[in-house]
Amino acid sequence: xxxxLGWLILRQVAIVFATFFGLIxxxxxxxxxMPLDPVTAAVGxxxxxxLYDKVYKEMGLDQPVLVQFLDYVxxxxxxxxxxxxxxxxxxxADIARVFPATLELAFCGVVIGALIGIPAGILAxxxxxxxxxxxxxxxxxxxxxxxVFWKGLILxxxxxxxxxxxxxxxxLSIFYEGLVPVRTGLLLVDAALAGQWDVFRDAISHIALPAxxxxxxxxxxxxxxxxxxxxxxxxxxxxSVARVKGLSERQVIFGHVLPNCAVQLVxxxxxxxxxxxEGAVLTETVFAWPGLGQYMTKAMFNADMNAVLGGTxxxxxxxxxxxxxxxILYRILDPRTRA
Amino acid sequence: xxxxxxxxxxxxxxxxxxxxxxxxPADTLVIVREISSISDWxxxxxxxxxxxxxxxxxxxxxxxxxxxxxxKLIPMLAESYEVSEDGSTxxxxxxxxxxxxxxxxxxxxxxxxSLRRLLLxxxxxxxxxxxLGYTPENIDANLTAPDEMTFVMTLPEKLAPSLVITMMSxxxxxxxxxxxxxxxxxxxxxxxxxxxxxxxxxMSAGSGPFMIQTYRPQEMVMLSRFDDYWQFKPSMARVIFxxxxxxxxxxxxxxxxxxxxxxNLTSNDAADLDKxxxxxxxxxxSRKILYFGFNVLNKPFDNPxxxxxxxxxxxxxxxxxxxxxxxxxxxxxxxxxxxxxxxEETPFHLDVAKAKELLAEAGYPDGFEFAFTAYNRKPEMDLxxxxxxTAAEAGITVNVVNAPVSQTIPLYRExxxxxxxxxxSGGYADPHATTSKFAYNPGAVPGADKTKPWPSELTWRxxxxxxxxxxxxxxxxxxxxxxxxxxxxxELQREQWEQGPFIHMFQTTQALxxxxxxxxxxxxxxxxxxxxxxxxxx
Numbered sequence: 001x002x003x004x005l006g007w008l009i010l011r012q013v014a015i016v017f018a019t020f021f022g023l024i025x026x027x028x029x030x031x032x033x034m035p036l037d038p039v040t041a042a043v044g045x046x047x048x049x050x051l052y053d054k055v056y057k058e059m060g061l062d063q064p065v066l067v068q069f070l071d072y073v074x075x076x077x078x079x080x081x082x083x084x085x086x087x088x089x090x091x092x093a094d095i096a097r098v099f100p101a102t103l104e105l106a107f108c109g110v111v112i113g114a115l116i117g118i119p120a121g122i123l124a125x126x127x128x129x130x131x132x133x134x135x136x137x138x139x140x141x142x143x144x145x146x147x148v149f150w151k152g153l154i155l156x157x158x159x160x161x162x163x164x165x166x167x168x169x170x171x172l173s174i175f176y177e178g179l180v181p182v183r184t185g186l187l188l189v190d191a192a193l194a195g196q197w198d199v200f201r202d203a204i205s206h207i208a209l210p211a212x213x214x215x216x217x218x219x220x221x222x223x224x225x226x227x228x229x230x231x232x233x234x235x236x237x238x239x240s241v242a243r244v245k246g247l248s249e250r251q252v253i254f255g256h257v258l259p260n261c262a263v264q265l266v267x268x269x270x271x272x273x274x275x276x277x278e279g280a281v282l283t284e285t286v287f288a289w290p291g292l293g294q295y296m297t298k299a300m301f302n303a304d305m306n307a308v309l310g311g312t313x314x315x316x317x318x319x320x321x322x323x324x325x326x327x328i329l330y331r332i333l334d335p336r337t338r339a
Numbered sequence: 340x341x342x343x344x345x346x347x348x349x350x351x352x353x354x355x356x357x358x359x360x361x362x363x364p365a366d367t368l369v370i371v372r373e374i375s376s377i378s379d380w381x382x383x384x385x386x387x388x389x390x391x392x393x394x395x396x397x398x399x400x401x402x403x404x405x406x407x408x409x410x411k412l413i414p415m416l417a418e419s420y421e422v423s424e425d426g427s428t429x430x431x432x433x434x435x436x437x438x439x440x441x442x443x444x445x446x447x448x449x450x451x452x453s454l455r456r457l458l459l460x461x462x463x464x465x466x467x468x469x470x471l472g473y474t475p476e477n478i479d480a481n482l483t484a485p486d487e488m489t490f491v492m493t494l495p496e497k498l499a500p501s502l503v504i505t506m507m508s509x510x511x512x513x514x515x516x517x518x519x520x521x522x523x524x525x526x527x528x529x530x531x532x533x534x535x536x537x538x539x540x541x542m543s544a545g546s547g548p549f550m551i552q553t554y555r556p557q558e559m560v561m562l563s564r565f566d567d568y569w570q571f572k573p574s575m576a577r578v579i580f581x582x583x584x585x586x587x588x589x590x591x592x593x594x595x596x597x598x599x600x601x602x603n604l605t606s607n608d609a610a611d612l613d614k615x616x617x618x619x620x621x622x623x624x625s626r627k628i629l630y631f632g633f634n635v636l637n638k639p640f641d642n643p644x645x646x647x648x649x650x651x652x653x654x655x656x657x658x659x660x661x662x663x664x665x666x667x668x669x670x671x672x673x674x675x676x677x678x679x680x681x682x683e684e685t686p687f688h689l690d691v692a693k694a695k696e697l698l699a700e701a702g703y704p705d706g707f708e709f710a711f712t713a714y715n716r717k718p719e720m721d722l723x724x725x726x727x728x729t730a731a732e733a734g735i736t737v738n739v740v741n742a743p744v745s746q747t748i749p750l751y752r753e754x755x756x757x758x759x760x761x762x763x764s765g766g767y768a769d770p771h772a773t774t775s776k777f778a779y780n781p782g783a784v785p786g787a788d789k790t791k792p793w794p795s796e797l798t799w800r801x802x803x804x805x806x807x808x809x810x811x812x813x814x815x816x817x818x819x820x821x822x823x824x825x826x827x828x829x830e831l832q833r834e835q836w837e838q839g840p841f842i843h844m845f846q847t848t849q850a851l852x853x854x855x856x857x858x859x860x861x862x863x864x865x866x867x868x869x870x871x872x873x874x875x876x877x
Contacts, residue, residue, distance in 0.1 A: 037749035043462065048469075049794065051461045087556035088378040088535055094556065153587055161591050168597050169588045174369055174579055177561070178553060288371075288583040290558040298375045298557065301743050 012327070016320055023316040027309045028072050032065065038305050042085045081310030086302045091310035094295065099314065100185025101171060102284070102291035105214065106276035108207055112215025113222050114269050120219065121226025125234065126253060136223065144220030148213065152286035155209045167206035169288035176202050210287040214280060218272050225268045229261040263334045270326040274319050362596040366576040368857070368874050371583040371592050372602035375557045379535040380543075382513035383456055386463040388764065391510035393560065393580065396872045398513030398545035401431050401450060401490070402504055406548070407571065409861055409868035412504060415570075416445055416514050416546065417490070422500040426819055429503065433488040437569045439516040440543050440550045447484035452517035454482055454492075456529040464511035466795075467766060470775065471503065472496030497817050499824055501679070502769045508867040509767035516544040548573050548872040557582050574875045593618055593852045599876070600860065601852035606665035609850040617855050622665065623862040625849045626675045627764045628773070629667065629722065631842040636802030637709075637757050643838055644701035650687045650842050651694040652730045662721045663845055670846035672832040673763070673777040677864045679821075680770045680828030686836065691732045698733060706734025712750070713760040715741035722844070723760050752794040754802055762847070763797070768865030770828040771816045777841050778831045779812035780804050801840045808834055 039056050060068055075082065081091035117140070124136040143151075159166040167173060171187055176199045180190045188207070191200040233239065234257060242252045281293035292311060299307035363369045372389070379385040382394050396406070403415040414420055417431035437445040455478055458468040472495030473481065481493040494503065506512070520530030534544055543550040548570070549562040560580040564573050581598070583589050590608045592598040594615065604612065604620070613620045633640040633649065640646060655669045674681040698704060713723035720741055727737040750756050765772030780798035782789055783806045793799035808831060815827035835841065849862055859873040 040748050040752075047463050047795070048461065048466075049792075052794075084378075086376065086378045089556060097555070098557070156588065156591055161595050168592055168595060169583055170581060173597070174363070174367070174581070177559070177579075285584050286588055288581070288585070288588055290555070290582065294375075294584065295557060302376075303743065303746070 012324065016324060019320050020317070023313060023320075024073060024076055027312050028069055031305045031309055032068075038085075038303065040303075076313065081313070082306040084299065084307040084310075085304045086298065086307070091306050094307065095292070095310060095314055096185065098290060098292045098295045101187075101289060102277055102280060102293060104186045104188060105207060105210055105280060105283075105289060105291060106273060108211035109214030109218055109276050109280075110269060110273045112211055113218030113272060115219075116215065117219035117222030118226050118265065121223040122230055122253065122258070124223070124227045125230030126249075128231065136227075140220040140223045143216040148217060148282040149286055151216065152210065152213045152283055155213055156286070159209060165205075166209050167202060169206075169286075171203060171206055171289065172199065173202050173206070210280075210283050210289055213287075214276055214283050218276060222265075222268060222272060226261065226265060229264050230257060233257045233260050263330055266329045266333065267326045270322045270329075274322045277315065277318055363599055363854075365876055366574070368575045368578045368600065368871060368876070369598045370578065370580045370600040370602065370871070371589045371598040372580055372600075373584045374560065374580055374582045375584065377556070377560070380551065380554070381460075381531050381534045382510050382515070383453075383460050383464055383529075384462045384531060384535060386766075391866075392869045393562075394510050394513060394545075395547075395867065395869050396549045396578075397543050397547045397551060397562070398510075398515065399437075399547050400508055400510075400512050400514060400867070403508050404861075404863070404865070404868040404870075405570075406861060406870040406872045407859070409863055409865075409870075412508055412867075416450075420504075425497075426500050427494050427497060429492045429494070429500065431490040431492070433490060434569065435488065437546055438567050439519065439546045440565055441516055441519045443516055443518045445514065445546050446487050447490040448487070449514050449517045450490040451482045451484050452520075452529075453514045454512065455479070456515070456520075456531075457511060460529060460531060464766070467506050467509065467511055470496075470771075471498065471506070499771075499816060499818055501821060501824070502771050502816055505769040506767045506772075508865075510867070511766065513545065516546070519544050549578060552577075571873075573872045575871075578871055578874075590852065593854065596854065599854045599857050600871075602849075604850050604852050606850070609665050609852065612852050619853050619855055621851050621853060621860075621862075623849045623851065624668070624676055624864045625764070625847045625862075626678075626768070626864045626866055627762050627847040628670065628673060628675060628843055629719070629760070629762045629845045629847065630673070630777075631726070631758065631760050631844065632756075632797070632801050633758045633840045633842075634754065634756060634801045635840050636754060639701065639703055639707055640758070640840065642701045644697045645703065646840055646842070648694040648697035648701070648733070649730075650836075651690040651697070652733055652735070653687070653726055653842065653844060654689040654729050655685065655844060656688065658722065658725055659845070662718050662725065665848060665850055666718065667845035667847045669844070671836075671843050673773045673835065673841065673843050674770045674828060674832060675765065675773070675846050675864055678765075678768055678770055680825045680832075682829055682832045687842075689729060691729070694733045698735075706736065708736040708738065709757045710738045710740055711758045711760065712740045712742055712747055712756050714747070714762075715743055719760055719762075726760075751800050754800055756800075764866075766866065768867065771812075774812050774815065774828060774831055777839065777843075778805065778835055779809045781809070783809040784813070785810070797841075803840050805834075805838060808838070 038059060039052055043051060043055050056062060060071060079092060084091050084094050087094055120136045120140060124133045127133050160168045180194050180196050180199050183190050183193060187203045188200060191203055239252060239257060242256050280291065281297050283289065284291045284293040296308065296311045299311065374389050376387050377389050380390060382398055399416045401415060401417040402412050405413060416434055416437060418434040420429055420431045422429050431450065433445065433447050439445060454468065458465050458473050458478055459475060477495050481495055483491045485491060520534065523530040523533035525532055548565055548568040550565050551560065552563040553561040559582060562578040564576050583592065586603050586605045586608055589601040589603060590612060593601040593612065596617065609620045612618045633646050635641050659669050669685050670676060671685050671687055672682045676683065698706065711723060713719050723739045727739050730737045747759065751759065763773065763776060776797050780793065780796055780803060781787060782791055782793050782799055783804035785806065811827060811831055815824055815831065818824040818827060851860060851862060853860060856877045858875050861868060861870040861873065863869060
């Protein structure tokens with residue numbers, strides 16, 4: 001048993017390493033084959049040829065490709081992604097600054113998504129084929145198919161501009177800028193730790209709209225998946241047995257069916273979280289949210305390869321770990337995988 | 340735990356239902372702008388427009404515009420200056436009692452240090468120093484400070500004093516705090532890494548009316564008033580630039596009173612905002628010129644008649660009324676309106692029949708096909724699409740390639756683009772700033788090595804060697820008589836219309852959305868006449 005567990009752990013670790021190596025290789029190749037000029041990105045288009053050549057050498061671009069690759073692997077292992085040309089800060093410092101903003105938003109988004117999506121999915125499955133099922137599907141479909149950009153602006157126009165219920169774009173109102181010391185970078189957590197409840201309230205009012213915008217979109221996916229997982233389970237014999245035993249419908253759904261869907265739901269929610277971390281570019285743009293999505297998009301437009309590669313590796317690493325995490329949860333929740 | 344959860348929920352609910360404070364504080368100016376291009380605050384390094392415009396109020400130059408009413412160039416950190424009769428030496432008398440943000444006095448030594456540093460760092464802004472004829476070898480002999488308050492500039496190249504003085508008003512010529520920077524110097528970098536890298540910090544190396552208090556890349560820049568500013572005390576204690584990339588969001592913030600100035604409005608937003616009571620929109624001509632370029636190393640553009648035909652295949656007026664409405668005006672030469680010698684005539688208009696005639700004369704009666712590279716953003720993409728449609732009427736197939744500048748420039752530098760669409764903003768408000776880019780090729784002057792590459796020159800990038808015009812451009816930059824100088828530039832613009840591979844189309848307009856109570860925002864087309872220092876909020 002122990003040998004088998006050891007083997008399993010070893011296999012997982014090997015998979016993680018192989019994935020990382022692949023990620024590094026792919027990002028390196030992309031950095032080299034893209035028709036972008038990193039020197040121009042760094043020093044601008046109108047410099048003398050001498051300066052251009054000097055920077056070209058400083059960047060190591062005159063070295064053989066293999067040497068460049070080994071240098072790259074070495075710096076990635078040291079967690080050094082170099083300097084971003086367009087912020088002029090080390091990429092690691094940039095990511096440490098922008099990532100918490102995205103993490104906070106994606107977390108709130110996925111919580112809202114799950115809170116709406118899972119109950120809606122259960123309801124749709126239980127009332128399959130009825131008006132309720134149809135209504136749930138329509139409402140979720142709107143969330144899924146309406147462009148994020150449009151949804152964001154509508155939320156802003158209604159709840160910020162017209163009603164004044166929510167805060168506007170950005171993470172905080174300007175009056176509260178700089179009041180809370182940065183500890184985790186997660187503004188809600190930092191404000192709570194500092195006991196600054198005014199700032200906390202302001203931060204909540206600012207995160208509400210982008211989180212709802214993201215969460216509504218995510219709820220569509222989570223809801224549809226929940227519905228289909230539930231329907232799969234409802235067809236199983238154990239459900240009939242439970243009903244024959246005289247259990248109430250509530251006990252059947254929440255006591256038997258839902259726990260059996262939990263395994264797949266964990267994976268769905270985890271991957272949705274991963275997608276929100278990397279895919280919130282438009283939401284971040286509309287709400288002027290200084291997060292990873294905006295950072296990466298700008299880096300790509302500026303041919304800032306250090307920032308693009310650093311960001312890609314971070315997102316890749318998050319996916320690897322989310323997968324790993326959901327695999328582990330899978331094993332904990334599903335006794336069959338432990339056999 | 341339950342209690343904590345309940346409290347959190349209650350606080351959250353309260354946050355969502357209580358109307359939030361609107362209107363910005365009376366002594367704070369909040370500007371929403373797309374500022375993600377800011378990377379480097381060093382005026383001798385950054386050529387980015389956003390940085391130059393903000394630095395305009397952090398640094399002062401020897402000469403500049405009065406921030407309260409920018410009529411003409413006046414001495415600023417210099418109290419006065421004197422040009423020698425032959426124009427070869429300019430002597431600046433420094434203003435007494437002026438201090439940098441650090442408290443260090445501004446002296447002639449700082450002026451020498453700043454200009455020397457600008458050249459020796461060798462970054463993009465240093466091209467102005469090279470144009471003045473300075474090299475690392477001759478710089479020390481030609482910039483001197485005979486005493487603490489006198490700065491003498493000897494010009495290695497004989498140039499028109501008006502050109503030199505205008506050039507010195509540009510952001511690159513900002514006077515920096517030599518003592519502070521040398522305290523932070525590393526590996527002979529004149530403190531550049533320190534100045535560029537400071538993500539926040541109370542002091543800047545300038546002496547202007549504002550200093551950087553906090554900077555968070557791609558998020559915000561907070562400036563605070565420098566109370567010892569020598570000229571006047573700004574009424575704003577703080578100026579905050581907030582990075583808001585989306586135009587619609589900027590508009591909402593302005594409407595709601597959470598911002599005082601919105602910078603990147605679309606023409607539709609500007610027109611709508613103008614109708615509101617609490618907001619006004621002001622339009623300012625900027626110095627940015629949008630142009631098309633055709634590579635004369637390639638057929639059929641080696642034939643000047645083909646380029647002439649192209650001039651008649653652009654729907655200038657149609658575009659001005661639609662895509663460029665409120666964001667640009669038709670301007671067909673390389674010297675922006677408002678500058679010395681700028682021609683205001685617009686001799687070209689859409690005329691497909693005339694274009695066909697010219698194409699037939701050039702030997703292309705049935706048209707041809709070519710790749711046209713355009714910047715992948717608006718309005719540039721739309722201009723390219725419109726040109727594609729009008730050119731098709733003359734049988735020409737234009738294959739539009741939309742690409743970011745980072746992809747376009749390397750190909751442009753290597754003369755590999757067939758045709759392109761780009762923009763150019765002259766670095767200082769003298770006609771030489773743009774004439775030296777659009778009518779002059781250093782490889783074309785007599786005696787120059789024609790095989791030498793000049794990848795920084797726009798003319799060389801399109802393979803154009805205008806010998807006579809290059810000689811004339813140099814002569815115009817040296818002409819001491821202002822009227823004669825003006826006439827020379829007018830002539831050069833007309834010649835470019837006849838022979839050049841560039842088609843200039845529009846001068847862009849900056850629409851600023853302002854809260855009704857905001858006055859005094861200066862936004863001129865001469866580069867150095869941009870400032871928020873004199874803003875008041877009634």
